[in-house]
Amino acid sequence: MLSPEDAAAVRMLPSQTRTAAAGEDLIRQGDRADASMIVLSGMLARYHTLKGGGRQYLSFHIAGDWPEAQSLFLERMDHAIGAMNAVAVAVVPHRRIMALFQRMPSLGFAIWRETLIDAAIFRESITNIGKREITARLAHFLCEIFYRAKAAGLVKDDTCDLPLSQTQIADALASSLTGINRAMQALRKTQSFELRGGRLHIRNWRRLAEYGDFNPSYLHLRRPLRMS
Amino acid sequence: MLSPEDAAAVRMLPSQTRTAAAGEDLIRQGDRADASMIVLSGMLARYHTLKGGGRQYLSFHIAGDWPEAQSLFLERMDHAIGAMNAVAVAVVPHRRIMALFQRMPSLGFAIWRETLIDAAIFRESITNIGKREITARLAHFLCEIFYRAKAAGLVKDDTCDLPLSQTQIADALASSLTGINRAMQALRKTQSFELRGGRLHIRNWRRLAEYGDFNPSYLHLRRPLRMS
DNA sequence: CGGAATGTTGATATGCCTCAACTAAAGTGG
DNA sequence: CCACTTTAGTTGAGGCATATCAACATTCCG
Numbered sequence: 001m002l003s004p005e006d007a008a009a010v011r012m013l014p015s016q017t018r019t020a021a022a023g024e025d026l027i028r029q030g031d032r033a034d035a036s037m038i039v040l041s042g043m044l045a046r047y048h049t050l051k052g053g054g055r056q057y058l059s060f061h062i063a064g065d066w067p068e069a070q071s072l073f074l075e076r077m078d079h080a081i082g083a084m085n086a087v088a089v090a091v092v093p094h095r096r097i098m099a100l101f102q103r104m105p106s107l108g109f110a111i112w113r114e115t116l117i118d119a120a121i122f123r124e125s126i127t128n129i130g131k132r133e134i135t136a137r138l139a140h141f142l143c144e145i146f147y148r149a150k151a152a153g154l155v156k157d158d159t160c161d162l163p164l165s166q167t168q169i170a171d172a173l174a175s176s177l178t179g180i181n182r183a184m185q186a187l188r189k190t191q192s193f194e195l196r197g198g199r200l201h202i203r204n205w206r207r208l209a210e211y212g213d214f215n216p217s218y219l220h221l222r223r224p225l226r227m228s
Numbered sequence: 229m230l231s232p233e234d235a236a237a238v239r240m241l242p243s244q245t246r247t248a249a250a251g252e253d254l255i256r257q258g259d260r261a262d263a264s265m266i267v268l269s270g271m272l273a274r275y276h277t278l279k280g281g282g283r284q285y286l287s288f289h290i291a292g293d294w295p296e297a298q299s300l301f302l303e304r305m306d307h308a309i310g311a312m313n314a315v316a317v318a319v320v321p322h323r324r325i326m327a328l329f330q331r332m333p334s335l336g337f338a339i340w341r342e343t344l345i346d347a348a349i350f351r352e353s354i355t356n357i358g359k360r361e362i363t364a365r366l367a368h369f370l371c372e373i374f375y376r377a378k379a380a381g382l383v384k385d386d387t388c389d390l391p392l393s394q395t396q397i398a399d400a401l402a403s404s405l406t407g408i409n410r411a412m413q414a415l416r417k418t419q420s421f422e423l424r425g426g427r428l429h430i431r432n433w434r435r436l437a438e439y440g441d442f443n444p445s446y447l448h449l450r451r452p453l454r455m456s
Numbered sequence: 457c458g459g460a461a462t463g464t465t466g467a468t469a470t471g472c473c474t475c476a477a478c479t480a481a482a483g484t485g486g
Numbered sequence: 487c488c489a490c491t492t493t494a495g496t497t498g499a500g501g502c503a504t505a506t507c508a509a510c511a512t513t514c515c516g
Contacts, residue, residue: 030445046351048352048355050355050359050441051441054359056354056355056358056359058351058354058355070347070348073337073340073341073344074341074344074345076445076448078348078352078445078446078448101333102333105330108336112301112340112343113301115340115343115344115347116298116302116343117302118347119298119343119347120298120302120306122347122350122351122353122354123274123276123286123306123307123350124276124306125350125354126284126286126350126353126354126357126402127276127278127284127286129357129358129402130284130401130402131282131402133471133472134471134472165493165494165495166494166495167494167495173358174354174357174358174359176473176474177494178472178474178496179472179473181495181496182472182496182497185496213278213279217258218306220302220303220304220306361503361504362503362504393461393463394462394463395462395463403504403505404504404505404506405462405463406464406465406505406506407503407504407505409464409465410465410504412463413464
């Protein structure tokens with residue numbers, strides 16, 4: 001989340017809109033990128049591909065995110081970025097961004113800050129996967145998705161998009177389809193949320209956050225959200 | 229790893245040397261930091277503390293690393309930084325660093341790049357913990373430690389420091405003490421390394437890297453190392 | 457030398473993965 | 487619009503990797 005001024009400056013950048021369908025890759029592991037992208041709509045994911053073809057999803061990105069700011073300074077992609085549903089992104093060449101930095105250093109710092117928050121999200125994911133049992137892990141995951149969507153202004157009627165299959169959630173949370181399916185059933189019993197048709201509806205935030213041991217401080221929002 | 233010029237500029241910054249003994253924290257979760265630190269010697273770790281007191285180690289840092297560059301733009305620490313053995317760090321106030329950026333933007337970009345590599349390391353850790361069985365996970369971990377030490381010029385006689393107990397390795401790899409102990413024994417059978425007295429000695433890099441499915445591209449070195 | 461930290465080994469338990477079959481929903485073409 | 491195909495979700499059974507618990511050995515260190 002950039003400040004309004006920074007966001008305005010970014011919008012003035014010459015950019016090209018690119019769309020992708022669910023399942024398509026926008027960048028692949030090993031690619032060189034000479035442009036970054038800003039998500040306009042839909043959901044992107046970063047993922048590693050393992051030998052054998054399995055995936056580990058690393059993070060998910062929604063409108064307003066810069067999932068690829070890192071390519072500004074890292075020559076090759078160490079992961080791929082794919083579309084989880086129909087997606088539109090603004091593609092901005094690196095040189096444009098670098099040129100803008102010179103005029104507005106604060107914008108550079110703001111984007112830097114975004115990449116640091118990204119890193120904080122990865123850290124939290126390590127702990128989530130490493131230390132929490134599968135049901136709590138899922139609860140934490142749902143909390144993060146919802147909280148970030150809310151911070152981005154994408155929540156309406158306590159509902160946001162979550163266009164992931166249970167298989168994909170399993171590959172994000174280092175679990176299996178069966179494992180996630182059963183965790184989902186266990187969590188549903190808490191009546192704290194509903195997940196249908198790619199939409200996540202929160203019924204009882206407190207309970208879900210409690211269950212998932214979710215503390216949003218790692219997201220480093222400038223002002224905390226008021227959760228219902 | 230900054231470029232020689234950048235590193236020289238950093239060395240000119242007024243800084244204060246601070247030391248810490250094994251087990252001491254340099255910064256705690258929730259703290260505000262108004263200075264960053266550069267590791268001079270010893271090993272630091274970042275970690276999350278869980279309710280119940282358990283730890284999840286997130287990353288380890290050796291001489292030359294900036295484990296805390298993120299505090300430049302993130303107000304509060306979302307994790308702690310502790311010393312794994314006797315440590316010396318150079319403490320540089322944020323305002324000095326920011327002032328230097330103005331004179332040498334390239335330095336800012338170099339540090340930004342370092343934080344992006346940090347993030348890549350976290351991502352790899354997610355995959356390592358999430359998708360690899362415990363023995364391969366350990367092998368991968370040892371490879372990363374050694375490879376980074378080598379890149380930093382801290383390897384002599386195919387040996388580097390690794391001042392961690394099996395309990396600490398377990399808390400880094402989302403395993404248990406017994407689990408790590410047995411993985412260690414299994415790995416030792418490959419004769420590819422020795423780990424004693426806080427020193428890691430590599431006997432057969434190829435075999436260990438193979439076992440741990442270790443591909444160093446995520447470390448984004450400018451020129452790859454030649455491994456013996 | 458004694459005590460604490462670290463590492464090793466064995467026994468047992470269990471969370472979750474794997475495999476497999478089946479149901480439900482969604483998407484497609486005649 | 488219905489039959490068909492594909493994708494997603496559900497359920498059960500069985501096995502295994504790894505956690506947990508407990509005792510003991512070893513090394514480190516004051």
